[in-house]
Amino acid sequence: MKKITFAFGIYTLMLGLLVGAIAALFIGLVHFSTEFLWTFIPEQFNSPWFYPLCMGLIGGLFVGLLQLKFTGYPRSMHENMAELKRTGRIEYKDRLFKTIVSAWIILSFGASVGPEAALIGIVGSTSTWIIDHLKLSLKHKEELISLSIGAIISSIFLSPFSGLAEEIDDSTEAKKIPKQSKLLLSILISFSALASFLWLKSFMKIPESIFSIRLPDAGWSWWFVVLFIPMIILGWLFSIYFDQLQVYIAKALSFIKNKMVLALLGGLSIGIFGIISYYLLFSGEHQLIEVTKSVQEFSITALLIIALLKPLLVAICLATGWKGGAIFPAIFSSSVMGYLVTVWLEGPTGFLITIFVAASCTKIVGKPVLTASILLFVFPLQFFPFILLTAFIVNKNWWASFKQLSQHN
Known part of the structure; x- marks a missing residue:
């Protein structure tokens, strides 16, 4: 060798x-x-x-x-x-x-x-x-x-x-x-x-990141088994919303050929969305820490606005020359929406939110193993096998990657 x-x-x-x-x-x-x-x-x-x-x-x-x-x-x-x-x-x-x-x-x-x-x-x-x-x-x-x-x-x-x-x-x-x-x-x-x-x-004293190893008491419940597949479906549907907004916004703005006009339109959108909520601006990494620490202080309406408008602003930014990555915004908006779809349940819901985010982000990022490796440091460590399972279910080509990689041995 x-x-x-x-x-x-x-x-x-x-x-x-x-x-x-x-x-x-x-x-x-x-x-x-x-x-x-x-x-x-x-x-x-x-x-x-x-x-x-x-x-x-x-x-x-x-x-x-x-x-x-x-x-x-x-x-x-x-x-x-x-x-x-x-x-x-x-x-x-x-x-x-x-x-x-x-x-x-x-x-x-x-x-x-x-x-x-x-x-x-x-x-x-x-x-x-x-x-x-x-x-x-x-x-x-x-x-x-x-x-x-x-x-x-x-x-x-x-x-x-x-x-x-x-x-x-x-x-x-x-x-x-x-x-x-x-x-x-x-x-x-x-x-x-x-x-x-x-x-x-x-x-440089830069603020803490959302990414770290966590081993809290997960508070397992029989609800997890019943709602596992429904949460995957809901997360997948949210990813469709996230992705298709970028397609439709890009088509809607395609008639504007002047780059300055596009950039100013993007800036105007950032300004308007920023007036609506500070949490719609930036990548969402540090805002996710703030939201998770005080999520119960937000109204359902406020969280719904954040979850639905964040992907819209991402799409507008990408279509108007304000280019960047979508992984952080995807994790942020998926987490907020995941909380919203589980808020009606009593008891711990962290596991179900994790499954929702894993399904959504796997579809958005398009790289299931990479997505799982990132979410390993966002959610409790004991949920990681289920994150991998969710990624496998959402993206069937995931297993083909392992098979082809093994052929190079």
Whole structure:
């Protein structure tokens, strides 16, 4: 069996540390600019009710100018992954600066999207530039770039196994080195990336993440057995709502060809939605912590508005040039809706909410094993087997990934 060299292992470790540092620095940049724009400045003016509208329109002007200057940036997660699979790299020439600036503006001005798409582009481009200067064979260079993408996913979602999950989901990817070596390298780069990411985040005092290991008393009930399949169906239906909104909004706005008009329309929408509820803005990661801590203080109407309008704003943002990831918003809106469909039940409902979110997010993300590895660090650990089972039920192609992966042994 072909073995990896010690030097290649060191390259992998160092790349992981760099990936985590890049992710933390970018997240920190967005956090501090967001705090300045959405907390410090409005406090100086007693937080006027129309402030979100002002920020949305100002952001729309910036996004419009960026779209005119840098057409198509930041690129989506699917575009970056498609390039990686097609060419074995993510190009950095005349691209890295555009990605950083565009994503920073979009995320700072309240877009209802996540940072994962931008970070994959930033890390992929940076990794490609570094690896191009290493004395490695072409196949090992491509392997390192692929590993760096898995590491950034692990860092963003604080899930050290997401890189491996991405490999399992992607059953068509050619295996350039033995599976055992790939397993070892994926673990090495993911944990090293997580270490530098978490250290830098704590150093910069960035607020806690929703992702962590939890082992609470689950409060099992016979209701769980009866409602297991209905919750999967309801979660799947919500994912249809989430996905189809993006299709219909994109078609509805397709007649607008002027990028500045589109960007301003997106900014206007962000402003209006922000006036309706602060929880409709941003990716939803930190808002989910706030909502779960005080969910009983919200009215059913308020939660329903959040659950239904969040996907709508995501669709508007994506269709108007405010591009980003949909994983964080999907987890947030699915969790709120999952609570709403179980609120009529007495006793603990965490298990049923977990199943609802797993079904919804598996369909939205389209990668069942990756989704399960992320939700492992959102919901109680003892629910994880049922998250995997739900992912299997929602996406029948899930098992084919394992079968094809085993054939490479």
